[in-house]
Every structure is written in C-alpha cells, then in structure tokens.
Amino acid sequence: MGTRGVTIVDVAREAQVSRQTVSRALNGLPEVSESTRTRVVEAARRLNYRPNRAAQGLVRGRDITIGLVVHDLRNPYYPELASVLSRLAAERGWGVVLCDLGTDDAAAGARLADVLRRVDAVVGSVTPALTGASQSVPVVALDVEPVGSDEPAIAIDYAPGIAAALDHLVARGRRRIAMVDSSSTPSRRRLLYRAHLQRHGLAWDETSEVVSADTHLGGVEAATTLRRQCPDADAVLVFNDVIAVGVLKGLTRAGVAVPEELAVVGIDGLDIGTLVTPELTTLAIDRTALARHAIELVAAALGSPGDTAAGGARRVLVPTLVVRESS
The missing domain is CATH 3.40.50.2300 (Response regulator)
Structure with missing residues (x-):
C-alpha cells in the first residue's frame, strides 16, 4: 500500500488497535504502553504511513479545523448548531468549516471531497458520503439511532x-x-x-x-x-x-x-x-450539549492530550418538552 491513501484506520487495522490508540502512540502520549507503541510504530512503518496534519497539530499546538456537514443551511437548526459548535471550537483554538450538502448527490460528493482536504475531522448527519469519509478523517455522526456501533456518534432518543x-x-x-x-x-x-x-x-x-x-x-x-x-x-x-x-x-x-x-x-x-x-x-x-459532545468526541478521536471519550464514544440526548401557547 503506497503513501497516498494510507490512513490512520489502516494503521489501526494493521496493529490491531483502535484509531485513538494509534493517534496517542504516534503522538508520544503516556496513556499507551511501550509494547503497544512499538507495535503501532512498526505497523505505520510497514505501511509507509505519514501522520496526518491533525495529529501533528495536536502535538505542536497548531489549530485544528472541523468540518460541519449539514443537509440544508436554510433550516435554522443548522445555523443554530453551527453557532454553538463554532464558539466551543474557538475555546480550543479550533476552526469550523461549513459544508452544505444540498439535494444534488453528485454536487454533494464534490463539496464534501473539497472539505475533507481542508479539515482534520468531520461532524455531521449520517449520509453514505459521510460514512465513506471516515476512511480519511475521524467522523462524529449526529442524530443517529440510540443503538449501534462504537464509532463516535451522538444519538437523539x-x-x-x-x-x-x-x-x-x-x-x-x-x-x-x-x-x-x-x-x-x-x-x-x-x-x-x-x-x-x-x-x-x-x-x-x-x-x-x-x-x-x-x-x-x-x-x-x-x-x-x-x-x-x-x-x-x-x-x-x-x-x-x-x-x-x-x-x-x-x-x-x-x-x-x-x-x-x-x-x-x-x-x-x-x-x-x-x-x-x-x-x-x-x-x-439541547444544541449546546450536542455541540459539546461533538467537540469532546472529536478531541478524543484525534488523540488530544488530556482528552478521552469519557462516557464512551456514543452519547445520547433526550429532547425536552417545552410547553408554549400552541398547545
């Protein structure tokens, strides 16, 4: 497998560890045992893996950029979420890039591909295109079912x-x-x-x-x-x-x-x-809680020092009834 296209997922599979463990091992973080670190480094060397810019940025203090992938920015839900996510990201010195997929599948794929070249992780609603994106950068899925895999996600029950x-x-x-x-x-x-x-x-x-x-x-x-x-x-x-x-x-x-x-x-x-x-x-x-969970899961996926997926890689939010005049 050549340098081009080799991802942290490939290294994790080769070393038989999680993607988070690969990030921590290659960044020299103390949570990883020496035997595991050696196995990861050797796997990365065999695959000729070059650490992505996110891992390098976390170690060197460079800003991280998150891609927020949405279906339609005309729906106020997404600008409200983007506002909160941007503020929480800024507290860490991170930036946020918006990607509005729209309804044209072909155009959506091109827009997503462009964003993936410029970001270190993606947060967004699950789509076939976004599922494929997890092979190149960490993905935190929003509004999934409460049950499912251990991949980073926030479920709405x-x-x-x-x-x-x-x-x-x-x-x-x-x-x-x-x-x-x-x-x-x-x-x-x-x-x-x-x-x-x-x-x-x-x-x-x-x-x-x-x-x-x-x-x-x-x-x-x-x-x-x-x-x-x-x-x-x-x-x-x-x-x-x-x-x-x-x-x-x-x-x-x-x-x-x-x-x-x-x-x-x-x-x-x-x-x-x-x-x-x-x-x-x-x-x-609660979009503040939604955004906070997303930031925490991104940080854990990138192997940020001091950040782990406490509470697991899958979080669950429950909507709250707000009674007003229409009922």
Missing part, C-alpha cells in the same frame, strides 16, 4: 420526548392526534408516534398522517391537506419546527384557532418558535 408530547396533548383533552412527517417513508419520529397512540388506545388510521416538504411552505400546504384529510383532528405533532411554523400559518389562513380547535407541537426547539403567534410548543434538543 426521541421516544421519551414524543411520549411526553403526546401525553401532554392527551392531558389537555386531545383524542384525535395527527402527524405531519417530512417524507413518504415513515421517519423514526412517525413510528414512535404510531406506537404511542397504539399503546394508549388512541384513534389512528392512514388519514391521521400527512407528508410535507421539509420547509415552512410545505407546512402551509400540509395544514390544508390535514384539514381536508382528517377534519376531526384536534392536535398535530409535526416532524420539526420549520414545518410546524408553516402549519401554524396555514391554519391561521384557514381561520382555525390554535390551540382552541387544533393544538400544534413541533420538534427541535428552534428560536423561530418564539417569533410566531401563538408561540410554538416543541420538543427541544
């Missing part, structure tokens, strides 16, 4: 939050609860919604569910569809806050009183939820 939201609606006397999802293939959030309704014997049929484009305009249209398709709905859980804001707008246009006639609950906890009337009830994801 929506089950307790969705249960809390639906229990809240039931406690307010709602019995016909609909769902607006963002894709025709049921999302994890929609499956949890169905399961909770079934467990509690609440009404459900196919008319209870509406699919929306992942935009506020999609939400406006979804509100119209919902009123036509499920006219007896007295509450709706919406895939995210962006769509939920559109649903509120569509209901207002149709003369539907919120929450008196129909309660609305979003997911994400975006600031825009407080800028509309009525203010949006939501399941809030």
Whole structure:
C-alpha cells in the first residue's frame, strides 16, 4: 500500500488497535504502553504511513479545523448548531468549516471531497458520503439511532420526548392526534408516534398522517391537506419546527384557532418558535450539549492530550418538552 491513501484506520487495522490508540502512540502520549507503541510504530512503518496534519497539530499546538456537514443551511437548526459548535471550537483554538450538502448527490460528493482536504475531522448527519469519509478523517455522526456501533456518534432518543408530547396533548383533552412527517417513508419520529397512540388506545388510521416538504411552505400546504384529510383532528405533532411554523400559518389562513380547535407541537426547539403567534410548543434538543459532545468526541478521536471519550464514544440526548401557547 503506497503513501497516498494510507490512513490512520489502516494503521489501526494493521496493529490491531483502535484509531485513538494509534493517534496517542504516534503522538508520544503516556496513556499507551511501550509494547503497544512499538507495535503501532512498526505497523505505520510497514505501511509507509505519514501522520496526518491533525495529529501533528495536536502535538505542536497548531489549530485544528472541523468540518460541519449539514443537509440544508436554510433550516435554522443548522445555523443554530453551527453557532454553538463554532464558539466551543474557538475555546480550543479550533476552526469550523461549513459544508452544505444540498439535494444534488453528485454536487454533494464534490463539496464534501473539497472539505475533507481542508479539515482534520468531520461532524455531521449520517449520509453514505459521510460514512465513506471516515476512511480519511475521524467522523462524529449526529442524530443517529440510540443503538449501534462504537464509532463516535451522538444519538437523539426521541421516544421519551414524543411520549411526553403526546401525553401532554392527551392531558389537555386531545383524542384525535395527527402527524405531519417530512417524507413518504415513515421517519423514526412517525413510528414512535404510531406506537404511542397504539399503546394508549388512541384513534389512528392512514388519514391521521400527512407528508410535507421539509420547509415552512410545505407546512402551509400540509395544514390544508390535514384539514381536508382528517377534519376531526384536534392536535398535530409535526416532524420539526420549520414545518410546524408553516402549519401554524396555514391554519391561521384557514381561520382555525390554535390551540382552541387544533393544538400544534413541533420538534427541535428552534428560536423561530418564539417569533410566531401563538408561540410554538416543541420538543427541544439541547444544541449546546450536542455541540459539546461533538467537540469532546472529536478531541478524543484525534488523540488530544488530556482528552478521552469519557462516557464512551456514543452519547445520547433526550429532547425536552417545552410547553408554549400552541398547545
């Protein structure tokens, strides 16, 4: 195997140790035994491995750059996350480069390839392209399922939050609860919604569910569809806050009183939820905690002195119900 294309993953496989152990061994950190260090160094020599700039920077004090890979920067969730991540990275003297993949797969691949040449690690939602990126730089995956491999990742456990939201609606006397999802293939959030309704014997049929484009305009249209398709709905859980804001707008246009006639609950906890009337009830994801976990996992993956993946390589966050005027 030549110098070009040899990665820390290859060395870890050759030496039969973790990627983190390779970083620590090659950086001369004390957490690695001499026998393990020797095995790693010999494996690196056999493969003609050249340490990447991240490992060198951690030892020499050079700034590290993280790539934040997102699906669509027009969704306020991602700028809000980028803001927190950038501040936390700056506290370490690190920089952040944004990569908006968009919807064109070919263009997305080219954009990601360009970013990978300029960063030392990547944080982002799981995509096939991003999964492949883990062969060249450490990757911390966001919003994965709570179960899975030991690769660095932050899971969002929506089950307790969705249960809390639906229990809240039931406690307010709602019995016909609909769902607006963002894709025709049921999302994890929609499956949890169905399961909770079934467990509690609440009404459900196919008319209870509406699919929306992942935009506020999609939400406006979804509100119209919902009123036509499920006219007896007295509450709706919406895939995210962006769509939920559109649903509120569509209901207002149709003369539907919120929450008196129909309660609305979003997911994400975006600031825009407080800028509309009525203010949006939501399941809030703690983006400060999300960003902090991401930074810690990146530091551990890069073998930063004093940083280990305390708490494991997989972290779990649970959204919190924030009750406002719309429910």
